[in-house]
Amino acid sequence: MIQLLTDAWPTLWPILAAIAIILAVVPFLGLYMTFIERKIAAYVQDRVGPNRVGPFGLFQAVADGIKIFLKEQIIPDHVYTVLYFIAPTFSLMTAMFALVVMPFGPVATDYKEGFRFIVAPGIDIGILMMVAISSLSAYGIIVGGWASNNKYSVYGAIRSCAQFISYEIPLGLSLLGVIAITGSLNIEKIVAVQSASLLDWNVFWQPLALLVFFTSALAETNRLPFDLPECEQELVGGFHTEYSGIKFVLFFLAEYTHIVTVSFLTVLLFFGGWHFPGLPGPSGASLVVLLLGLLVLLIKVSLVVGLIMLLRWALPRFRFDQLMGLAWKGLIPLALANLVGVAVVLTLGLPKHLLLITAALPVAAAYYSAAKFNQTVSTESSLRAGLARKQAVSYE
Amino acid sequence: MNPFTIDPNRLPLVTGEQIPGTMSQLMLLVILLGAVSYLLLQHGVLKSKMIAAAGMGVFALAAALAVSLVPGQLDAVVRMCFSLLAVAGGLAFITAREPVHAALGFATAVLSTCGVLFMQSAYFIAAATMIVYAGATIIIFLFVLMFAQKSKLRTYDVELSHPIVATVVATALMFAIAWSVTSPGEILPIKLDLTRPYSLAVPGEAPGKQMPPMPSTATSAEEYAAFVPSKTSGLGRSMFTDYLLAIELAGTVLLVATIGAIVLAQRTERDAT
Numbered sequence: 001m002i003q004l005l006t007d008a009w010p011t012l013w014p015i016l017a018a019i020a021i022i023l024a025v026v027p028f029l030g031l032y033m034t035f036i037e038r039k040i041a042a043y044v045q046d047r048v049g050p051n052r053v054g055p056f057g058l059f060q061a062v063a064d065g066i067k068i069f070l071k072e073q074i075i076p077d078h079v080y081t082v083l084y085f086i087a088p089t090f091s092l093m094t095a096m097f098a099l100v101v102m103p104f105g106p107v108a109t110d111y112k113e114g115f116r117f118i119v120a121p122g123i124d125i126g127i128l129m130m131v132a133i134s135s136l137s138a139y140g141i142i143v144g145g146w147a148s149n150n151k152y153s154v155y156g157a158i159r160s161c162a163q164f165i166s167y168e169i170p171l172g173l174s175l176l177g178v179i180a181i182t183g184s185l186n187i188e189k190i191v192a193v194q195s196a197s198l199l200d201w202n203v204f205w206q207p208l209a210l211l212v213f214f215t216s217a218l219a220e221t222n223r224l225p226f227d228l229p230e231c232e233q234e235l236v237g238g239f240h241t242e243y244s245g246i247k248f249v250l251f252f253l254a255e256y257t258h259i260v261t262v263s264f265l266t267v268l269l270f271f272g273g274w275h276f277p278g279l280p281g282p283s284g285a286s287l288v289v290l291l292l293g294l295l296v297l298l299i300k301v302s303l304v305v306g307l308i309m310l311l312r313w314a315l316p317r318f319r320f321d322q323l324m325g326l327a328w329k330g331l332i333p334l335a336l337a338n339l340v341g342v343a344v345v346l347t348l349g350l351p352k353h354l355l356l357i358t359a360a361l362p363v364a365a366a367y368y369s370a371a372k373f374n375q376t377v378s379t380e381s382s383l384r385a386g387l388a389r390k391q392a393v394s395y396e
Numbered sequence: 397m398n399p400f401t402i403d404p405n406r407l408p409l410v411t412g413e414q415i416p417g418t419m420s421q422l423m424l425l426v427i428l429l430g431a432v433s434y435l436l437l438q439h440g441v442l443k444s445k446m447i448a449a450a451g452m453g454v455f456a457l458a459a460a461l462a463v464s465l466v467p468g469q470l471d472a473v474v475r476m477c478f479s480l481l482a483v484a485g486g487l488a489f490i491t492a493r494e495p496v497h498a499a500l501g502f503a504t505a506v507l508s509t510c511g512v513l514f515m516q517s518a519y520f521i522a523a524a525t526m527i528v529y530a531g532a533t534i535i536i537f538l539f540v541l542m543f544a545q546k547s548k549l550r551t552y553d554v555e556l557s558h559p560i561v562a563t564v565v566a567t568a569l570m571f572a573i574a575w576s577v578t579s580p581g582e583i584l585p586i587k588l589d590l591t592r593p594y595s596l597a598v599p600g601e602a603p604g605k606q607m608p609p610m611p612s613t614a615t616s617a618e619e620y621a622a623f624v625p626s627k628t629s630g631l632g633r634s635m636f637t638d639y640l641l642a643i644e645l646a647g648t649v650l651l652v653a654t655i656g657a658i659v660l661a662q663r664t665e666r667d668a669t
Contacts, residue, residue, distance in 0.1 A: 083500075124628045125519045132523040135531025139503070142538050146496055154542055161539045165532060185628060 018119040022099050029260060030253040031061040037309050044313040071245035076148075079242060083147035088243065088250035091140025095257035098133040101126040102264055106274040106282035106293035107188045117294070118188070126187040127179065130265065131172055134220055138164040140254065141222075141229060145239035156238030159320065160222065160229035166327040167219040167226075173335035174212035177342040178202050178269055181352060191273035195281050201272040205352045207359040208338045210270045212331050217265065219327070221258040224312040228320060263304035271300055330365065337361055423574045431567040434490075438559040448491040455483060471515055478511035499537045506530045520628045 035050065035057070042049025050057035075081065105117025123129060138160060145157025182190045194200050203210050219226040230238030237243075240251050267273060274282065274293035282293055318326065341358050344350070433447055459480055485508055488501030506529045513522035635643055 123519060125523050128520070128523040128527075132526035132531065135527050136507075138531075138535055142535065142542075143500070146538070146542055158539060158542055161535055161542075165535060168527075168531070183629070 014115045015119055017115055018117070022096065022104075022119065026096060026099075026257055026260075027253060030256040031065050033256045033259070033305070034064065034252075035061040036305075037312075040306070040309045041313060044310070068246060068249050073246070074244050076242050078149045080147040080149060083143050084242070085247070087140050087144030087147055088247045088254075089140075090143065091137065091254040092250045092257070094133055094137040094140060095254040095261070098130050098137075098261050099257075100133075101129045101187065102261065103188055103191070103268065103273070104264065105297060106290050107191075108282040121188070123186065125185045127175060127185050127190070127269075130187075130261070131168070131175070134171075134258075134261075135164070135168055137220070137254070137258065140251070141239045144243070144251070145229075148239070148242040150242055152235045152237075153239050153241050156229040156235050156241075160239065163219060163222075163226065163228060163323065166324060167216040167331075170212050170327060170331035170335045171216040171220065173332065173339060174209045174216065175269070176335075177206050177209045177338050177355075180339075180342050180346060181205075187268055191268050191275070192281070194272040195275050198272075198277050199353070201270065201275075203270040205355040206270065206338070206342075207356065208334060208361055210266070211362055212335045212338070213269070214262075214266055216327070216331055217262040218308065218311070219323075221262055221308075222255060223259065223308065225315040225318060226323065227317065228323060259305060259308055260301070263301045263308065266304050267297065267300040273297060330369075334361060334365065423578065424571065427567060427570045427574060431563050431570075435559060435563050438563075445491075448487065451487040451491065455480070455487065458483065475512055475515040478508045478515065482508035482512065495541045496538065499534055499541060502537075503530055503534045506534065520631055 038060075039049045039057075041047075050060040053059040053063050075084070100119045101123050103116075103118040103121075107116050107118050107121060141160045142157045145153040145155075145160070148154075178190060179185055182193045184190065190202075194202055198204075222229055228238075229235075230240060235241070240248055243251060274297040276296045279292055279296065280289055282290060338355075338358055338361075341355050345352055345355055433450070437447055482505050485501045485504030485506075489498050489505060490501075492498040492501055506525065510522040510526045510530070513519075513525065
């Protein structure tokens with residue numbers, strides 16, 4: 001076995017180093033994202049937020065972490081113990097496993113030996129792999145909800161099932177346009193195609209795909225506009241009602257990891273990844289250029305993370321039928337229309353920036369549904385008025 | 397060398413090498429044993445605990461055999477671990493009393509199979525299996541099981557109406573799979589048919605050849621082929637040229653099934669009202 005390891009060492013160490021970075025950064029990130037989220041929430045609600053522990057309250061996250069680790073382990077009597085413990089672990093495991101094919105820094109497509117900012121470089125099906133892994137993240141919630149042996153938890157789990165299955169379809173469909181024009185599922189290649197100039201960023205010819213992708217990816221993270229599985233007013237805590245202490249934290253670490261993954265994917269697929277006008281690409285670049293690329297990527301990602309956190313306080317929660325309606329009647333048709341547009345452009349050999357007009361589609365759809373909503377409201381109110389008049393007549 | 401590239405010397409089945417005779421006989425024996433014990437389980441002669449115990453014994457034996465047979469390579473060890481986990485998941489699937497545990501055993505088996513496929517560099521098939529089976533099918537199973545969890549299991553949930561027919565058909569299918577695995581036909585080398593625009597011809601795939609610079613928008617077939625020197629694209633080309641009829645038929649079957657589902661759903665709604 002030792003002989004095996006020493007033989008494989010040259011190919012093994014960059015992988016192990018990348019895994020170590022991910023394992024070290026994710027819990028830290030989870031802690032500090034709760035802190036940032038509280039600060040943003042405070043800003044939105046015109047409060048100060050955590051400011052007592054350390055300068056600007058920066059050590060609040062550390063204090064929270066210590067407190068959570070020292071909490072008593074409460075295991076309710078009525079749970080199925082084994083699955084009850086497996087669920088949060090599996091949740092975090094799938095969330096972290098998705099990071100395997102995700103480049104977290106500039107990766108050149110020539111894949112030289114040595115350290116690269118990715119665990120598994122050059123996987124042909126990179127983006128498909130991410131979708132596959134994220135489809136597994138429902139297991140943690142479902143198993144957790146079922147093992148809690150409590151009807152609110154089961155309802156939370158069932159809701160999350162339906163939500164995951166529905167939103168996976170627009171998520172996959174929205175990526176197809178980007179994949180079709182790039183001609184590869186490999187994330188590094190998708191980024192490399194966006195290298196030439198600012199206008200080559202995918203967002204400038206796939207705005208509709210960006211909208212559909214971002215919405216459905218947000219739904220997969222179980223965050224606020226889509227947090228029906230844990231919806232406090234209806235289901236106590238949803239699938240995590242029976243969880244406390246470190247087990248609860250694992251669920252939430254998984255949620256924050258999902259947010260990071262979604263932000264990275266949005267940046268890599270639509271906003272040019274580590275490319276910025278004037279900055280040379282990563283192949284054969286010096287260390288300074290690589291670090292600059294890393295900086296560019298991280299700044300873009302943190303902007304998207306900030307947007308997701310602001311969205312939490314900007315949008316109210318969906319009703320369940322609205323949630324399903326949005327996926328099946330809104331996002332899937334839009335994603336299909338986008339795909340047809342891409343197919344037409346590719347077959348006729350038109351310039352791809354013609355697809356920018358697809359941005360008009362969601363606007364038209366929103367206008368149409370608003371008009372229809374107003375119409376239903378007005379017919380309903382006129383019907384009600386008519387009914388009231390009739391009743392008034394009959395009472396007379 | 398990049399550990400994720402394929403090494404043709406390590407794939408005995410693709411080059412048409414035969415599996416040794418004793419191995420294939422062992423395979424058939426295992427299938428027959430499984431069929432017989434399943435029938436006995438159905439007739440109540442065997443209890444599921446006994447099957448589980450016997451299965452664990454066989455599993456330990458297989459694990460020991462596998463460890464002694466595994467060549468000294470890291471990927472072979474990992475692949476063997478995945479295979480053993482898949483067998484364990486299948487065992488849990490058959491013997492579990494709780495339907496949810498059975499579904500989770502099935503999920504374990506499917507995911508471990510995906511692991512085996514990954515170790516064989518069949519990335520696309522692995523990811524597709526993960527999305528379709530582990531990600532969608534089993535989650536829908538769990539969905540249904542959760543709704544039914546409080547009610548007692550009905551007899552038709554536990555007992556088969558035709559156990560012998562089911563077992564015979566399943567055994568025949570397993571024999572067919574085992575036969576086609578143990579005696580693979582001659583696999584022709586991939587031909588570079590340059591007359592067809594979208595065929596298996598993938599210039600740039602040849603080893604040592606430099607990949608051409610990426611054009612910002614590929615429009616022609618040649619550009620595409622040069623653009624995407626990956627195995628997944630080869631699979632896609634093959635599926636939509638060499639196996640076009642099968643793909644279209646499968647798509648039609650799925651379409652018919654979808655329409656049927658919609659019709660059934662509407663009929664129950666009308667009957668209910």
